[in-house]
Amino acid sequence: MDRLQEFLVISPANRINPDPSWPTISFEDRIATSAFHVHHNAHIVVDGAVCADCSTRECVVACPAKLFVPTSDGGILFNYEQCFECGTCYLVCNREGAITWNYPEGGHGVVFKRT
Numbered sequence: 666m667d668r669l670q671e672f673l674v675i676s677p678a679n680r681i682n683p684d685p686s687w688p689t690i691s692f693e694d695r696i697a698t699s700a701f702h703v704h705h706n707a708h709i710v711v712d713g714a715v716c717a718d719c720s721t722r723e724c725v726v727a728c729p730a731k732l733f734v735p736t737s738d739g740g741i742l743f744n745y746e747q748c749f750e751c752g753t754c755y756l757v758c759n760r761e762g763a764i765t766w767n768y769p770e771g772g773h774g775v776v777f778k779r780t
Contacts, residue, residue, distance in 0.1 A: 695777075696730075696749070703746045704773035708766070709754070711743040715763040723757035724764070750775050 683689075711724075717739045724733040724741070730749050734742040755766040768774065 698778045699749070700776040700778065701747055702769075702773045702776065704769050706770065707745045708750070708769040708774065709743065709745050709748060710765040711741055712763050712765075713740040715760050716741040719760055719763070721759070723759065724754040727753045727757045729753065748775065 711733075722733075722735055722741075725735055729751065730747050732744045732748060733754065734744075736742055750768065752766060755764050758764045
C-alpha cells in the first residue's frame with residue numbers, strides 16, 4: 666500500500682465521530698449556507714501562460730467549488746469570488762508558478778455557518 670492509499674484508509678479507531686448537536690446535512694446543503702465576503706483583490710491568481718502547457722488540469726477536477734474552467738484556447742478561467750479557501754488547487758497543481766494562493770485579507774473570504 667502506498668502513502669496515498671494509507672492516507673485514504675481510515676481505521677475505525679481513527680475516525681472522527683460527528684458532533685451530535687450538528688444536524689445531518691449533505692455537503693451541498695452545508696456549502697449553500699456559506700457566505701462570501703469578497704475583497705476587490707483576488708487571493709488566488711492563476712497564470713494562464715503557465716496553465717496553457719498543462720495537459721492534466723488537476724485544478725479543474727479537484728476544486729470542490731468548480732471555479733476552474735478550461736477555455737477552448739487552452740487557458741483556464743478562474744473565479745475567486747466563491748472560493749472555499751481549501752487550497753486544493755494549490756496542492757494538486759504540478760506547474761511551478763501557475764497558482765499563487767494566499768488567504769484573503771482580514772474580514773474577507775468564506776464564512777461557514779453552523780446550521
